Amino acid sequence: MAATDLPAGWEMVVGLEVHCELKTATKLFCGCPNVFGDEPNTNVCPVCLGLPGSLPVLNQQAVELAMAIGTALGCEIRPSTFHRKNYFYPDMPKDYQISQYDEPINVDGHLELPDGSVVGIVRAHLEEDTGKTTHAGGTGRIHGSDHSLVDYNRSGVPLVEIVSAPDIRSATQARAYAAELRAVLVATGASDGRMEEGSMRVDANVSVRRSPDDPLGTRCEIKNLNSLRSLARAVEYEARRQVELLEAGERVVQQTRHWDEDAGRTIALRSKEEATDYRYFLEPDLVPVVPDAQWVTAVADTLGMLPAARRRRLEELLTTDGAGTGDTPGGGAAPTPAQLDQIATVVDLGLDDLVVETVAAGVAAPLVLARSANEAATDPDLARKLDPVAFAGLLGMEASGSLSATQVKAVLSELLHTGGDPAAIAASKGFEAMAEDDLVSTVAGLVADHPDEWARYRDGDDKLAGFFTGLVMKATQGKANGKAVAAELRRLRG
Amino acid sequence: MPGRYTITRDDVAHVAELARLELSEAELDMFTEQLGAVLGHAADVAALDLAGVPPTSHALALTNVLRPDEPRPCLDRTEVLVAAPSVEDDRFRVPSIMGEAP
Amino acid sequence: MSSTGSPASPAFDLADDVRAGRRRAVDVVEASLAAIAEREPELHCFNLVLADSARQRAAEIDRMVAAGEDPGPLAGVPVALKDNLCTRGIETTCSSRILAGWRPPYDATVVTRLDRAGAVVVGKTNMDEFAMGSSTETSATGPTRNPRDPSRVPGGSSGGSAAAVAAGFAPLALGSDTGGSIRQPAALCGVVGMKPTYGTVSRYGLVAFASSLDQIGPFATTVADAAGMFDVIGGHDPADSTSLDRPTPRVVSVLGDGIEGLTVGVVRELLEGADPDVVARITAAADVCAAAGAHVEEISVPEVRLGLSAYYLIAPAEASSNLARYDGVRYGLRVDAPDAASMNVATRTAGFGAEVKRRIMLGTYALSAGYYDAYYGQALRVRTRIVEGFERAYHQCDVLLGPTSPTTAFPLGERLDDPLAMYLSDVCTIPSNLAGHPAISLPFGTGDDGLPVGAQLLAPALGESLLFRAAAVLEAGAPAGTGGAAGGVA
Ligand SMILES: [Mg+2]
Numbered sequence A: 001m002a003a004t005d006l007p008a009g010w011e012m013v014v015g016l017e018v019h020c021e022l023k024t025a026t027k028l029f030c031g032c033p034n035v036f037g038d039e040p041n042t043n044v045c046p047v048c049l050g051l052p053g054s055l056p057v058l059n060q061q062a063v064e065l066a067m068a069i070g071t072a073l074g075c076e077i078r079p080s081t082f083h084r085k086n087y088f089y090p091d092m093p094k095d096y097q098i099s100q101y102d103e104p105i106n107v108d109g110h111l112e113l114p115d116g117s118v119v120g121i122v123r124a125h126l127e128e129d130t131g132k133t134t135h136a137g138g139t140g141r142i143h144g145s146d147h148s149l150v151d152y153n154r155s156g157v158p159l160v161e162i163v164s165a166p167d168i169r170s171a172t173q174a175r176a177y178a179a180e181l182r183a184v185l186v187a188t189g190a191s192d193g194r195m196e197e198g199s200m201r202v203d204a205n206v207s208v209r210r211s212p213d214d215p216l217g218t219r220c221e222i223k224n225l226n227s228l229r230s231l232a233r234a235v236e237y238e239a240r241r242q243v244e245l246l247e248a249g250e251r252v253v254q255q256t257r258h259w260d261e262d263a264g265r266t267i268a269l270r271s272k273e274e275a276t277d278y279r280y281f282l283e284p285d286l287v288p289v290v291p292d293a294q295w296v297t298a299v300a301d302t303l304g305m306l307p308a309a310r311r312r313r314l315e316e317l318l319t320t321d322g323a324g325t326g327d328t329p330g331g332g333a334a335p336t337p338a339q340l341d342q343i344a345t346v347v348d349l350g351l352d353d354l355v356v357e358t359v360a361a362g363v364a365a366p367l368v369l370a371r372s373a374n375e376a377a378t379d380p381d382l383a384r385k386l387d388p389v390a391f392a393g394l395l396g397m398e399a400s401g402s403l404s405a406t407q408v409k410a411v412l413s414e415l416l417h418t419g420g421d422p423a424a425i426a427a428s429k430g431f432e433a434m435a436e437d438d439l440v441s442t443v444a445g446l447v448a449d450h451p452d453e454w455a456r457y458r459d460g461d462d463k464l465a466g467f468f469t470g471l472v473m474k475a476t477q478g479k480a481n482g483k484a485v486a487a488e489l490r491r492l493r494g
Numbered sequence B: 001m002p003g004r005y006t007i008t009r010d011d012v013a014h015v016a017e018l019a020r021l022e023l024s025e026a027e028l029d030m031f032t033e034q035l036g037a038v039l040g041h042a043a044d045v046a047a048l049d050l051a052g053v054p055p056t057s058h059a060l061a062l063t064n065v066l067r068p069d070e071p072r073p074c075l076d077r078t079e080v081l082v083a084a085p086s087v088e089d090d091r092f093r094v095p096s097i098m099g100e101a102p
Numbered sequence C: 001m002s003s004t005g006s007p008a009s010p011a012f013d014l015a016d017d018v019r020a021g022r023r024r025a026v027d028v029v030e031a032s033l034a035a036i037a038e039r040e041p042e043l044h045c046f047n048l049v050l051a052d053s054a055r056q057r058a059a060e061i062d063r064m065v066a067a068g069e070d071p072g073p074l075a076g077v078p079v080a081l082k083d084n085l086c087t088r089g090i091e092t093t094c095s096s097r098i099l100a101g102w103r104p105p106y107d108a109t110v111v112t113r114l115d116r117a118g119a120v121v122v123g124k125t126n127m128d129e130f131a132m133g134s135s136t137e138t139s140a141t142g143p144t145r146n147p148r149d150p151s152r153v154p155g156g157s158s159g160g161s162a163a164a165v166a167a168g169f170a171p172l173a174l175g176s177d178t179g180g181s182i183r184q185p186a187a188l189c190g191v192v193g194m195k196p197t198y199g200t201v202s203r204y205g206l207v208a209f210a211s212s213l214d215q216i217g218p219f220a221t222t223v224a225d226a227a228g229m230f231d232v233i234g235g236h237d238p239a240d241s242t243s244l245d246r247p248t249p250r251v252v253s254v255l256g257d258g259i260e261g262l263t264v265g266v267v268r269e270l271l272e273g274a275d276p277d278v279v280a281r282i283t284a285a286a287d288v289c290a291a292a293g294a295h296v297e298e299i300s301v302p303e304v305r306l307g308l309s310a311y312y313l314i315a316p317a318e319a320s321s322n323l324a325r326y327d328g329v330r331y332g333l334r335v336d337a338p339d340a341a342s343m344n345v346a347t348r349t350a351g352f353g354a355e356v357k358r359r360i361m362l363g364t365y366a367l368s369a370g371y372y373d374a375y376y377g378q379a380l381r382v383r384t385r386i387v388e389g390f391e392r393a394y395h396q397c398d399v400l401l402g403p404t405s406p407t408t409a410f411p412l413g414e415r416l417d418d419p420l421a422m423y424l425s426d427v428c429t430i431p432s433n434l435a436g437h438p439a440i441s442l443p444f445g446t447g448d449d450g451l452p453v454g455a456q457l458l459a460p461a462l463g464e465s466l467l468f469r470a471a472a473v474l475e476a477g478a479p480a481g482t483g484g485a486a487g488g489v490a
């Protein structure tokens, strides 16, 4: 992605660290439920409260989800160990975090974005989440609050931290990376990807430089971006801030910054001037995880198709079953930009299987894709359960002209909620197709009633086709098929 | 190598800060001397050439100790909170946190 | 094959009497409580005596027996627990101000196992604060005195447990051994103390000092009782990732097997620096082994000389992290301050004693940026060397012999202000912790001062059977009039 969102002569360099909560039944090192939103301090035990004498035992499912993420990101899955990262903080019950440090389970992968650009993945490692702190009194933020309250329900929830290479060059690309990564995490079953619930949290490392040949500039880390929009805005703001500093002859100071969504700017965190020295050492209470080839394969076999492959599948479906303009080897047309958007929507919403199966049931791919991305997508949860044969039946009626687009929408809405036979639903709504004779006489009558307009249409003013179609629709209360009306008008014009 | 295997008063002050301990001036002197003596004794370890010797962190070489992802009973919240020095709204109450987590 | 016959097992004999209805558990417990009432004020073995719950538990055991149920192999036997073993609803303080009043909401695995075996917990024993010390003088509740000579220390850090058994308060006790904290006080108090192979006894519920070294083990008046206690508490625990998932050797069954034909190596480096009277006792112990048909030879394991230095980097490093959690937020002491970090500082500064602070700082230093490789990293490589040294020794020998402590019990206060001198009293016990190997100390005669000398036997990982066999031989051949309890229950 060459696009830059910066003033000419500047390039931003961005790397993202994404913390993803894993969708396990229990926490990383204890059997407490891993659920969001329960009453405070109810999902806790000696282990996740860090009580004296308690010991961690590693959750197998968390390891396998981490391996699944690694596989999906094309990582090498390696023997790994856990370290203690020592620092004091009230939401961390042991005052150290158990995290994979110099031997992470996944290294050296990559993520291909929809635009074809590739971002390197340095590592994707397992670690435990902290508890949740609420700041009471004052503004509700950390600064100015007079005390804080800690809930340890989240303490020990399994996280995979995915660290990208500094390969990202624009805010747009940063956003695309996070969106694609979220889609991959959801597709692997590792995460629900809910940024608003904090199950996916993004930190951005941002620096700027004048030329791709320059060494990396001093970077700032923006913590805890909790929406794709915030991510893009924060990266854009921070890069511009750094460019302005440098253009004014000042220096960028390496620091951690916070994104203020309301003010639309990043702010330096007021952190105590004590050098962070995490005193990492191997966690003596845990033993190494050494996945053998058989285990790695077994996990890989559980993976479904990933978003990139699913998008490619739909693109191929369009080109082989497409509009037929013949500029691709398969004989179909390359997808239009609008269709690429539809494909992205359908894949994001998990409706791609529906599209594939509906096309297989005999409906043209462009129509299936359009209806899936636009109409079916209004209720994706129901649409994912839609019977492809019924959906194909409905779209077939549209293609043959026996139902109008408006009628299709009405039938689909009911089909989504109740299921059943689309023809029967159409009939129950009185949507039986107009007989051809009725259409011919209706059109003829309207032409006779509007001789001036008809004359202009006949003389080549094609806009009047819409005028006559509108009249027909009004006269038939929408039952007429638009395509059939247009065909009749053309026939009459001769 | 006496210069290396010793600890200065500033070092002691620094580690006390890292460890969230506060030392009086007298304690600083005392601990500097005592820790210096212990580290001086450890000079035998420092003097060894152990390049290429792998570290031993665990007494026994176990791998892949895992548990099934099955829920276990949690503690009763009352029993948890009764141990806490300060509680508010069923949460652990702490004085104002000045800085963000590092 | 020579045999020692059937070694004495007073605690298990007592349990057999209770199980058979020949003796009531309530009477056993009353005897224990009476002994405690008599000498506890002088000795201070306990942080907490659990008279009421012990009486209730004993009555329950008697009811079970009356109902024809078997309460288990330790039916009605009074047991003392080191105060770093979590007991549900019962104060567990590690003899630290920072945990004063803390009642864990759960039991340590060993506590559950003792309960299932029918044991009766009579109290939580005094210890060096967070097990950091070799004399039980760093306890926030004051020192324990040695029952053999109350002007002397009982050793440490499990000094309260060792002294409780030596004083006859309970025939069995549990301690924890990170660098000798079971064996050294056992030696100084004249009882049997054993550190199992790392991973054979669950650490779940043992308040951690140095996780890669800590191991729970028994105190008893006889080798057979220690063996029986090890059988009760050992075995795989899925709550401890470092627990070995394999059958534990049932050591009681091999106690009478003798050591004929085995090779016993007397470790030269363990004798270095030991007092001459201690060396003389160990030489005599070697003679007992030879008389029992073992081949005895002197062996050099030079790596063990490095143990002390490596230990005093590794153990404090792990401790500095393990003790970070005492921050005043969730349990234990809090000293208020305007902000959270200052509250942490105020709490920890007030809550920890000098020795704990010393080790936390030492460990923090050893792990800190710029020093890790020279200190902690180097110590881990030394640990590898020590393991290799033992490997060589066990090619040549089946078990190793040496003193447990270079001296007999020293006077209270003697080493308290000289950390290095105090640390040196662990020089003979530390190597087994670094290697993760089992070792046992048993009384073998007295020194010139009339105080007990401990003989230490060492075996390779999972060599508990060999260890106990050799210990039974030494016990049978020990000079008369040493060891055992000073009266009391059994
Ligand atoms: Mg992290």
Ligand SMILES: [Zn+2]
Binding pocket: A027, A030, A031, A032, A043, A044, A045, A046, A047, A048, A049, A156
């Ligand atoms: Zn838990």
